[in-house]
Amino acid sequence: MDYPCSKDIVAKVTEVGSLPQTLAAVLKVINNPDSAADQIAEVISRDVSLTTRVLRMVNSAQFGRKRKVTKVSEAVIIMGINSIKVLTLSSSVFGMVTDKDLFKRCNIKRIWRHLIETASSARSIAVEIKYKEPEEAFVAGILHDLGIILMLLYYREGYLEVMEKMTVDKEGIEAAERNIFGLTHSEVGAAMTGGWKLPSNLTYVVQNHHSLSTGIMPEEAALNNIIALADRMTIGPFDNYSPDIEKNIEFIQSACRSLNLSNDAVNRIRKESILESIKLAEYLDLDIGDILEILTEANDKLAELYFSLERIYIEKRNLQSQLNGAVTETVA
Template sequence: MLNPKLKAMIRRIDDLPTLPRTVFRITEMINNPRSSARDLAQVITDDQVLTARLLRLVNSSFYGFPQRITTITRAIVLLGFDAIRHLLLTTSVFDIFSDRKSELQVAREKLWDHSLGCAVAAKVIGKQIRHDKIEELFVCALLHDIGKIVSMVYAQEDYAAVTRLAAEKNILLFEAEAALLEYTHADIGRLLAERWNLPNMVADVIVYHHTPDQAGPYAKEAAVVHLADIFCRALQLGSGGDHRMPALDTAAWDLLQLDETDIAPMLAEVESGFNDISPFTDAIVTAATA
């Protein structure tokens, strides 16, 4: 379903930042129970930029370690594998959001907040349903609107027309895109996911976060991100460029087997979780720009 306009846009995004190879190597390594902290440190220190940034982050006030951490091995031992991977992924995704070319800085910051809020919410929902891959859910949610960044930066006129239509008719950006452009941010997300060789689960959640019933084997994960998106919009954490609430997909809700009484404690946890992660984001900004 590649229409020519979408293809042309994809050709222009050669200079879009990519997720560094190192991030994928690290993901594979962490999934291997036989990897040691030293193996992991070896891979990270091969990438000088990542090494410098990681050390700046672990020495930031967010972690507040009493002594200065000077080696990656020490950072891994102190923080653990999962936290390190999480950190690397979040900083890498942040790079994509902080491309300084576009003047729409505020819109991008709001989209980053929306993405981060969804990521926090996906974790909260994942915990509630006892999902076995909570960190993956975080990543899926963090990237679910990545297609919007591309439109914002590389198809500014289209994006302006779409946000205007969404505001005028009080409809979702997703619906406005379908009406005006013959492609949506989910389609762009699919192409990016292929280009970046993202795991199938992440790719499918990006594509189906508005239509979780079509997500096939990853229907549950798509349902988590669909609900996380609704939570985030309800709590007004950031903005995805539109103001309309997506209708709850009842099949998705049923699939999660949640109870109505779970909503209040989950929303409260999303609110506090988002506040907790804000200093972390500030630390990322400092580490990325210092």
């Protein structure tokens, strides 16, 4: 099947995908330093589902309130501006998909889980390395694969073909996207966030999260490497970034070095992020699967990884003994 050229795709998604109304209004009022909690609460109260989520979150164990909070203005004060921003943005991104056809034909649950886990791991990495704004890392995690959601919404048949190529032919995500559309989800997502006029470091991450920013580490590069690492740590529908497992391991190691992060810290964050994601999904009213389902999938992935590494090890050992044999023969 023929799909439109990359320029037309960018033009179409940026035209149809305007910034969700509630998000635009909340960001506007939050970004104004003179806004009071009452004004922020007033904007939130116009959206019933966001109001429900805010009240559910403020009454959760995380905020440890003895008395039930029923007023949004009180919730805004207790939760703080950053948590409100995160909750509004997450609700807006997940709220973009309501179409039942997409739920039937594609494993949306795994995509949601990937976004939430990436965001939650990114926030923990940011805290660990003392990055200035951990909530910004969370927001970037939710947004990083926005291009995939847009492609599934507006170029569904082609994108399902991309996903099939990744699963059946084990093609890397960006190669499969380029083959079919001539551009990647990172480019589509960045065109969109650029148009939304979000801070430029978020657009930079959406555009570059499949590679590491090297050299001196300005804040933008650090944020990008946090997301690049969190993205690869999570189990998503797009695990085969590169069919070469050794390259994936090297990538993770380089990301850790660039962020000065130990392997132990990465393992701990990985485990914690699974539980945190389940909690977050509850506040957002999202189905990402239960703990048993998630752990079973994580175990399957680990087993797959173990067997791939074992195969690589055996291949290398055989090659080494062949080389040793050849050297001995030459010497003799």
